Structure formats: structure tokens, C-alpha cells
Amino acid sequence: MHETLSDTFSRLASLDREVFAIAWLSLRVSLSAVLIGCLVGIPLGSLVAVSRFPGRSGAVGLLNAAMGLPPVIVGLVVYLLLSRSGPLGPLGILFTPAAMVAAQSVLVTPLIAALTRQIVADAEAHLGEQLRSLRLSAWRRAGILIFDVRFSLLTAVLAAFGRAISEIGAVLVVGGNIDGFTRTMTTAISLETQKGDLALALALGLVLIGLVILVSMAASLLRAYAARAYG
Amino acid sequence: MDILRRSLLSLGLTALLAGSALSGPASAEPQSTITVASTTSTEQSGLFKHLLPTFTEKTGIGVKVVALGTGQALDVGRRGDADVVFVHDKAAEEKFVAEGFGTKRHAVMYNDFVVIGPKADPAGAKGSDVTAAFARIAAAKAPFVSRGDRSGTHAAELRYWKDAGIDPVAAKGGWYKDVGQGMGPALNTASAANAYILADRGTWLSFKNRGDLAILVQGDKRLFNQYGVMLVNPEKHPQVKAKEGQAFIDWLVSPEGQRTIADYKIEGEQLFFPNAEPGKS
Numbered sequence: 071m072h073e074t075l076s077d078t079f080s081r082l083a084s085l086d087r088e089v090f091a092i093a094w095l096s097l098r099v100s101l102s103a104v105l106i107g108c109l110v111g112i113p114l115g116s117l118v119a120v121s122r123f124p125g126r127s128g129a130v131g132l133l134n135a136a137m138g139l140p141p142v143i144v145g146l147v148v149y150l151l152l153s154r155s156g157p158l159g160p161l162g163i164l165f166t167p168a169a170m171v172a173a174q175s176v177l178v179t180p181l182i183a184a185l186t187r188q189i190v191a192d193a194e195a196h197l198g199e200q201l202r203s204l205r206l207s208a209w210r211r212a213g214i215l216i217f218d219v220r221f222s223l224l225t226a227v228l229a230a231f232g233r234a235i236s237e238i239g240a241v242l243v244v245g246g247n248i249d250g251f252t253r254t255m256t257t258a259i260s261l262e263t264q265k266g267d268l269a270l271a272l273a274l275g276l277v278l279i280g281l282v283i284l285v286s287m288a289a290s291l292l293r294a295y296a297a298r299a300y301g
Numbered sequence: 302m303d304i305l306r307r308s309l310l311s312l313g314l315t316a317l318l319a320g321s322a323l324s325g326p327a328s329a330e331p332q333s334t335i336t337v338a339s340t341t342s343t344e345q346s347g348l349f350k351h352l353l354p355t356f357t358e359k360t361g362i363g364v365k366v367v368a369l370g371t372g373q374a375l376d377v378g379r380r381g382d383a384d385v386v387f388v389h390d391k392a393a394e395e396k397f398v399a400e401g402f403g404t405k406r407h408a409v410m411y412n413d414f415v416v417i418g419p420k421a422d423p424a425g426a427k428g429s430d431v432t433a434a435f436a437r438i439a440a441a442k443a444p445f446v447s448r449g450d451r452s453g454t455h456a457a458e459l460r461y462w463k464d465a466g467i468d469p470v471a472a473k474g475g476w477y478k479d480v481g482q483g484m485g486p487a488l489n490t491a492s493a494a495n496a497y498i499l500a501d502r503g504t505w506l507s508f509k510n511r512g513d514l515a516i517l518v519q520g521d522k523r524l525f526n527q528y529g530v531m532l533v534n535p536e537k538h539p540q541v542k543a544k545e546g547q548a549f550i551d552w553l554v555s556p557e558g559q560r561t562i563a564d565y566k567i568e569g570e571q572l573f574f575p576n577a578e579p580g581k582s
Contacts, residue, residue, distance in 0.1 A: 154381030154538055162540065164382050165336060165367055246336075246367035249350070264485025265345050266492070266510030 103174030115186030136180030142239030346503030372451030381538030
């Protein structure tokens with residue numbers, strides 16, 4: 071173990087452009103997926119929070135359960151959809167970064183929607199009656215509440231990013247772990263572990279953890295800055 | 302107004318990021334790129350890193366390798382998700398071609414399997430007879446790790462058990478451990494459990510976490526491991542890049558391609574032995 075650790079640090083020092091390229095791919099795939107997840111998940115979650123419709127509690131339960139979608143199953147379903155023999159085959163995006171963005175989007179959208187629903191529902195418990203008395207539409211009420219809880223939503227977004235960047239099941243199946251093209255941090259770590267190069271795998275793991283810390287720190291800074299600027 | 306501006310901003314950001322994700326690697330992309338479904342043994346041994354730059358420089362065709370078990374790689378070919386399949390299970394390859402999914406099978410090279418085990422060799426398996434070694438491992442109920450993943454190596458292992466007259470499935474959960482993983486993870490398991498395992502020599506040579514394991518059986522003719530390459534049939538899957546895929550196959554079996562394969566060495570040891578027969582399959 072000790073030998074592995076000291077070896078890890080010497081490997082870390084020699085990390086080159088290749089590792090940066092892999093880290094950059096991981097980052098842009100997962101951030102793209104989180105952005106798509108926000109565009110769909112935040113409106114969806116807050117609409118469920120502010121509207122009253124038959125079967126709503128069932129929908130909430132379903133949304134919460136979907137937070138636990140197994141990545142490898144999502145990967146498999148997206149693979150079958152994008153395969154040349156599947157319904158979306160003509161797009162020809164299997165084994166490309168676009169396929170990885172698609173799979174991770176499916177993975178994080180329910181997570182963002184479910185957390186948004188909870189956060190907005192809590193805010194609605196305070197403000198909902200007032201808003202309803204103004205006879206605003208569900209969309210308007212959702213919009214106002216989203217703005218009200220925007221800083222809390224950042225946690226939901228970070229949770230989604232954490233899930234996306236750390237998963238391997240989906241990106242491996244739909245991306246194929248192609249050297250220099252769809253190899254991400256997690257698939258590279260898995261590959262080096264398979265090759266028995268545990269020191270390099272551990273070094274890559276440290277880079278991945280560093281990446282996650284950087285992103286979450288950047289988000290906190292952004293939040294602090296925005297809180298000062300907009301109150 | 303504020304919300305509008307911000308949503309526009311985030312939309313713009315999305316488009317930017319999605320665009321950069323879709324546009325692929327920043328480096329100069331070759332004019333055209335084919336996808337090759339191959340096996341973990343060829344990828345993890347480092348052979349492709351050695352072969353592909355030479356091929357791409359010569360032809361301008363980029364090659365993307367998806368490394369899977371042989372069974373899975375053939376399935377990817379069947380679904381039309383690769384242009385070329387490069388694997389090592391002759392029976393399964395001939396079936397693939399007979400079903401019309403591949404145009405023609407070309408022999409490319411061989412390497413060999415080796416039986417790996419603890420240096421102390423408690424079962425007394427050491428020697429040059431693979432079925433005798435397997436029989437002794439079973440008799441001693443010594444721990445044995447099986448790939449169990451429908452790979453070419455797994456298929457070969459099952460053949461040796463059959464030749465030795467042993468049904469390992471009956472011992473599953475006992476001394477016979479079916480891990481259902483690639484060569485590397487299976488070797489990691491064997492290394493941790495100090496168990497016997499069948500491995501291809503290439504992966505073994507490039508494997509670093511060996512622990513107390515060593516080669517015990519080698520040189521038996523039955524350990525011969527033939528690789529074949531096939532173009533996915535463009536009649537079944539019209540999007541297959543037949544011209545570029547065939548160029549890759551032609552190069553692999555050409556004197557230059559064969560020489561490049563023979564040149565690949567780890568610690569001075571040659572990993573793959575070219576044996577293409579031009580004009581024959």
C-alpha cells in the first residue's frame with residue numbers, strides 16, 4: 071500500500087496532456103448533461119410542486135424513485151436506442167461524446183427534477199397561499215418560486231454534477247471508452263485498474279476528486295458573489 | 302427581464318458546451334474514421350497503440366477501437382455499430398460470417414494462452430500439457446479464476462475443461478470462481494486470491510499487479526490463440542464504411558502490417574505472431 075502511494079505521487083507529477091484531455095472531456099460531457107438536466111428538470115420539478123392534479127402523489131413518488139436509476143441500465147437503454155439497429159440509429163452518434171451526454175442527461179434530469187420539486191414545495195409552503203391569491207398561473211408561480219430558491223437549487227445542480235462525473239456504467243456502454251475520443255476519467259481509471267497499474271489508477275482518481283472539488287468550489291464562489299450582488 | 306436574460310445566458314452556455322462536446326477531440330481529425338470492435342486482450346496489451354499511428358499516417362484513416370469480450374464485440378458488429386471486427390474465437394467468427402454479418406474472415410496473427418498460478422504451485426500443474434494441468438488443478442480443488450464473460454479466452458478455457466473431462470460449473474462457488482469480467486480484472490482477482498487462471502500472454506506480459514503469480518504452463522499447441530478480422534457486411538448495414546474498413550484489413554494482412562505486428566514487443570518479448578495468408582481466409 072505504501073509503495074503504491076509513493077508511486078502514485080510520482081505518477082501524478084508526470085501526468086501529461088493526455089490526462090488533461092481526458093479530464094476536459096469528462097468535464098464538458100458532465101456539465102453539458104447537467105445543463106440539459108437543468109433546462110428540463112427545474113421547470114418540470116417546480117411545475118409538479120405548484121400544480122395540483124390527479125395522480126400527483128404518484129408522480130412525486132415516481133420522480134423520487136427515478137433519482138436511483140442505475141447508470142448501467144440507463145446506458146444499456148440509450149445504447150439500444152442509439153445503436154444502428156435501434157430507432158435512433160440513423161443519427162450515428164453511438165460511441166461518441168454526444169451519446170455520453172444523452173445518457174448522462176437521462177440520468178441527472180430526474181435527480182434535478184426531484185430535488186427541485188422538494189425545494190420549491192418547501193418554499194411554496196410559505197408563499198404559496200399569497201401567490202395563489204394573486205390568481206397567477208402555475209407557470210408564473212413556478213417562475214417566482216424558482217427565483218426565490220435559486221441559491222438552494224445550486225445544491226441540486228451540484229448533486230447532479232457529482233452523479234454525472236462519477237458514474238461509469240452509462241458512459242462505458244454508450245461511449246465505448248475509445249482512446250482519445252470517448253475515454254473519460256472514470257473509464258480510464260477502470261482501464262488502468264484492469265491493467266493492474268494501480269498506482270496510475272489511483273493518480274487518476276486523485277485528479278478526478280480534485281476536479282469535483284474545483285467545480286463545487288467555483289459554484290460556492292459564484293453563489294457568494296451572486297448573493298452579494300443580488301441579495 | 303432579469304430572469305429572461307439569465308435563461309438566455311444559460312441557454313447560450315448549454316449550446317456552447319453541448320457544441321464542444323459534440324465536436325469531438327480538439328486535435329486534427331483524420332479525413333475519415335472507422336470503428337473497430339475488438340477484444341480487451343489486444344487493447345490492453347498495447348498492440349493498437351503500436352499499430353494504429355502507422356496505419357493512420359499511411360492512409361489518413363483514423364481508427365477508433367471499442368474493446369470488449371469477443372462475444373460482445375461480434376454482437377456490436379451484428380448490430381452494425383462497428384465497421385470492422387477483430388477478435389479471437391474461430392468458431393464464433395465463422396458463425397458470424399456464415400450468418401452474413403461479416404463479408405469474409407481473414408487470419409491475422411496468433412498469440413498463445415498461458416496457465417498462470419502461484420509460484421509455489423500447490424496443485425502441481427507446472428508443465429507443458431494444458432489438459433493434464435487442468436485435471437490436477439481440479440483434483441487438488443485449487444482456486445481457479447474464470448473469465449466467465451463469453452470472451453475468446455473464456456471459450457478456450459471451457460474447451461480445455463471439456464478435454465480434461467471436468468465440468469467446472471459443478472464447482473462454481475467453490476474452488477472455481479466465475480468472475481464475469483475482462484482479462485485484467487480476472488488477473489487482479491487471481492493475484493489477490495493466489496489462484497490459477499488462463500490468460501493470453503499479451504495481457505499477462507503487460508499486467509503489472511502480478512503478486513505471487515507466474516507462468517506455469519506454456520508451449521502446448523492447444524494453447525494457440527488465433528486472431529481473425531472481418532468487415533461488417535455493408536449489405537446488412539449500409540452505413541458501414543466498407544472502403545476504409547477493407548483498407549484497414551488489407552493493411553493488417555499486408556507484409557507491412559504483418560511486420561508492424563511482429564515488431565511489437567514488451568520487455569524484449571514479441572507478443573503477437575503474424576500468420577496471415579494473402580489471398581486465403
